[in-house]
Amino acid sequence: MTRQKLAIIGNGMATGRLLDELARRGGLGSFEVSVFGEEPHGCYNRILLNRVLEGGHVDDITLKPVGWYADKGVKYYPGLAVNRLSHAAQRLWTTDGREHYFDMAVFATGSLPRVPTVEGYKGADGKPKEGVFAYRTVTDVERMRDHARPGMNAVVVGGGLLGLEAAKGLADLGLSVTVAHIFDTLMNRQVDKLGGQFLRRAIERLGITVRTSANTKTVLGAKRVEALEFGGGEQLPTDMVVFASGIKARVDLAKDSDVPTNAGILVDDRLETHLPGLYAVGECAEHNGTVYGTVQPIYEQCSVLADTLTGSNPTARYRGSKVYTKLKVAGVEVASMGAVDAEQVDDEVVQIVEEKRGAYRKIIVRDGRLAGAVLVGDSSAAAVLVRLFDNRSPLPPDRLEVLSPGWSSGGPAGSDPEVCNCHHVSTSTLVGEIRGGCDTLARLSAKTKAGTGCGSCRGQLADLILKNAPVVAGRGKG
Template sequence: MTRRIAVVGAGMAAARFAQQTLAHAPVGEVQLTLFGHEPHAPYNRALLADVLTGRYRPESIALPTGGADIRHGCEVVALDPRARTLRTATGESVSYDTLVLATGANPVLPPIRNLHSTVGTGLKEGVHAFRTLADCVRLAEAAANATRAVVVGGGVLGVSAARALAALGLPVEIVHQAPHLMERHLDEEAGQTVRRALLAMGAAVYTENRARALHGAEGVTGLELAGGHVLDTDLVVLACGVRPRSALAKAAGLTVRRGVVVDDTLATSAPDVYAIGDCAEHRGTVHGLSGPAWEQADVLAGRLSGARPHAVHTGSRVLARLSAGAIEIAAFGDVTDADRDTDVLRLTDATRGSYKKLVMRDDRLVGAILVGDLATVGDLTHAYEREEPLPPDPLHLLTTQGAHQ
């Protein structure tokens, strides 16, 4: 008998789950439907910054879905796990045998005065989130007519957005609360290296600064910082992180903490309801990255297609990896060197704008950063993933000089 699998969400996790499930399930055994609130078929969110620069056409970043039935522009507004039905915004009730929540995340809106439009519920004109393809298309149009831009947030997304806007020729400023850029992944020196690279592209960075208010009546004319200084701008991009979309699950009575709580089989607290990707909280962790989302999608697809019925997800080794034009960054693990038990190896080449660091505890690699020169990134990430003991002179993980000795 055909099993009906309904997937709420049509983002990256949903697309991967669909493609993997349909690739492995016996033909005709599974009927799989994606319900997505966005008006497009699934696309690769990791490429949005380069949709903004014009490198990709919006329609060319579509992801494979293995022939799943895709209902885009169709928001799911309610679940009834006991009756095994979901309800869409248009009032349609749909029955399922298995439900997968892949609702993703929403951008976090920072507490900035005058952020919202005075008419309607959206953001003020000139203010943009940077999460969806629609955001990206609107932002590209706005950027074409803007004179200066400010990006609020200096994490991976903020750096990526700033570089893309700079590549379009706009003067850009980044306002970031923390002491240095990408503080979740980089140490201070790496953050400084990235800052210099951004500056060379035409993007200035103000760290330890908080945005307080927007100026301008109709559109934006400036962004006021907590210290009172006003940055003149007519375009503001918000890149302040994301928060799991879990309201639907919560309303249906599922256990939700920061995200929808799942076990190692990706099962939620309701029978035959699973959650994967940015909306899921696994072993206390919510990721918001495509890598872990796809690992979860693969495990669940293995189980539900029957290809790997005993597959489990025990967590992801997270790698922050950003290629933003000339800026190349890879970082993972614990990169601070405050701990006295760790050994640290650093290579800095200011003229080439590269900074590299290994953090080791005993003979194990616990964290690393590469900025600028990523020639050894393959070996480095494999060393991290494999958890193998390092040789006494792990310089080869930082430089390819003498790699063949």
């Protein structure tokens, strides 16, 4: 029997997850799957890019080595971009001029870095000036690493998650780093003003200079960057500048193929575009007016898309994701969900401010339920809060209880908090595996996948191992 041909365009984290979800449903056998990846590597964990910046190899962050695809019967075309697609002809064309037939195709083209309208970004040859970088791919960070030398000055434009990660990576390489952020609060999309101040102090403790309300106007220098000029005319000499100020969905291929797009490629609840048989998933997709930029919603999309494509659950629908952020940014724990400030007159705000410990925790309560939370410096309550937020569970009369260690480690009696939100792995599953012998982070992650998504739960996994691993007599001696 001939198998239907499924073409997947792009080989980023969405595709990596989609392939796993298809495999789980037998989809890698029932389809002839082809993956076209513009980047030359196997699918890698983009979240861990800093490891490459800090001297690691792409293999250290690879999720699926190039050999994985052939082993699973998937045709993989590394380093080959799709530059044209015809829905009517059910064909796509790659940059080597070859034509490929498909029955169904998935756009998983991700995003490009958004470069603010900055004068002097490009030289006379139309390319970014020497010393000017984006921060998105392994190639970007390899170039940054080749350029960077200890003692150099670097400016990172953007004080969101990506900018702070890039700044930490460069500071670790011995550069003198300034973060220039256009807003008055770092990570202003995820934290409130006070949370931003805690974050700022933690970043400054790493030796990184932070300039907020800094509007970068011009890259100065003829062929290579020599300084940045800000809105007020002030100039800051620098040897390199990294733009990490947001992303925009890659919709060009879809648009040129007459697939309706807006900020992203428009999809319905089955992740299908307006053209039957063409789907989109990940950062390139727009669902109900939202384009997501973190992995947890993308993984939820992949599950529904795999159900849709394989027909294993024809009623599966993607209804949008409740977005929460839980990460370690530049070494600082940050978690946030929902509202970051009171929005309605009756909203209650409960916060614990611990200057000395560098920890800030705040919850916003609406109608007795969690409407939002911001945690900076201590995100141990995140798993419990995410569950309360997701389920809209009523909070105890003493709101502080949900931030207390009893709740944070286990939640109220009978609950089983999820530790890894990317792979939905619960505390009880992890404890069971640890007691069964998975007593290192590597073993536990290999068995349960926990910690292999955004990686922000790895600290919690280590704690669980310490608390629950069976003590082996004689271990550590001789």
